[in-house]
Amino acid sequence: MNLTVVEQGVGFASLRWTAPNDPNKDSYTYHVIWYQYEYRMNSRTVHGTEINITSLSPGINSTVTVTSSYGNKSSLPATITFAADGCIPAQLKVVSYSPTSVTLSWIVPNDLNNTHLSFVSLFSSGKEIQNHTTKNKEITITGLSPFTKYNVSISSLCDGTESIPARIDVQTGPPSPPMNLTVVEQDVGFAFVRWAAPNDPNKDNYTYDVTWYQYENRMNSRTVHGTEINITRLTNGENCTVNVTSSYGNKSSLPATITFTAVPCGGKVRAEGWLSSPGYPQNMYLYMDCVWDIEAPLGHVVVLTVVDLNYYYYYSSSQCYRTWLAVGYNQTSDRDVTMCRYSDVGRRIISITNTLRLFYHAIPFNVTLSSQGNLFTCCPVIDIKFIVYSPDYASKSPQL
Known part of the structure; x- marks a missing residue:
């Protein structure tokens, strides 16, 4: 009864209990067993009601059981569990x-x-x-x-x-993500992206995995050792999302993300000067379509002259289906003249109004634009009132 730890120090503990209220308790012996790590460590039989247990591992839980014995019969055990004293953390x-x-x-x-x-x-x-x-x-x-x-x-x-x-x-955890991800420069079809390395001690050993998307589809990915990248072949005018992760060994950080709108291609231009394809004279943007609306002053027409047309495919038929430059007057599908051959260089096209629409699909070109007086209009209609008389108007009988 009343099994307690009365004293303990590093590696030892003194335990005490009271004898049960049995008439022959003075003849009892006590069987003591103690455990650490769920394993039996030692046992001892004593005639008194206390014991000093040694060789305990500091800081580890110990379980002690004590049973009363009389003859060859034993009681149910009394049990106590305690943490062995000591300085071990x-x-x-x-x-x-x-x-x-x-x-x-x-x-x-x-x-x-x-x-x-x-x-x-x-x-x-x-x-x-x-x-x-x-x-x-x-x-x-x-x-x-x-x-x-x-x-x-x-x-x-x-x-x-x-x-x-x-x-x-x-x-430790995975690498820290890149910091200050920004677009530092962009133009039609490309964007120059830069970031700062995280403040990790071994950041000089990091590589960076860059992935960019348009239309919610994965476009491309690249692994670089520096902190900048030039992304090309962007679809003009569409949102682009760029993810950059820091990598060390086979582990990567959470991504740093930026979304921006790719520079649009085309637009309204005046009928004067030069107009070239994006990245001219290189064919940098194989999948790009651009539309320009060229305007001349009222009462004038647009004059377009093809200076250069770098065709990349040989066309055996009259159709241009991979790369082309076209002109029209209404919607994108309404192309009145489509060009894709070297023989189109020097071609001169004159609009019938003061606007001309130019369509581009993946072919390097260079044209000049100008305007001149409208050749397709003539004299204005003038409203003149006059009277016509018949022969011998005053006579009643006609003269044949």
Whole structure:
């Protein structure tokens, strides 16, 4: 009855109990068994009501059972569980972690006055790379590599003696994402994107995985070692989303994301000067379509002269179906003249009104634009009133 721990220190505990209220209790013996780690450690039979248990592992739970014995009969056991006293850190655990740090906490069971020192050692591949001495029961270890495994050993100084260490395996998080992702320059069909490396200790070893999308479909991806990339073949005027992740080994960060509108191609231009395809004279944008509305002053017509037309395909028929330059006057599908051959160079096209629509599909071109007086209009209609008389108007009889 009343099994209690009356005293304990590093590696030992003194236990006491009271004899049961049986008439022959003075003849009883007591069988004591104690356990740690769920394994039977030792046992002893005593005639008194107390025992001193030694060789306990500090900071580890111990379970003690005591049974009364009389002759060859034994009682049900009385049981107690307690944490063995000592300076060994207990309840060592990871509180939080990041790509480059880990925070640990622990307790020292008999450190009631918070006076014990703790010695923290960080190991990588069996080699100690950091050590710290602290009075605290929590520490943040920094300067680590992302997504890397380490081993931490923590021992405590108690009564001038360093305890055996408590150990734990830890792992840092993945790399940090890139910072300040921005579009620094763009033009028709391309965008120049730049970002800053994260503030991780080994950022110089990072690579960056760049993926860009249009129309919610994956367009392309590339891995680069620097912090910038030139993205080409963008569809003009459409939204583009770019994701950039930091990579270290086989682990990647969360993505940094930016969405922007690709520079549109085409628009309204005046009938003067030069007009060229995007990226001329190169054929940079194989899948691009552009439409220009060319305007001359009222009362004038648009004059377009083809200076250069770099055809890339040989067409055996009269149709142009892969690359072409076309002119028309109404909607995009209404092309009155379609050009795709070198023989079209020097061609001169004159509109019938003061507007001309120019369609481009993936063929480098260069044209000149001008205007002149409207050749397709003539003299204005004038409303003149006059009278016509018959021969011999005054006579009643006609003269044949």
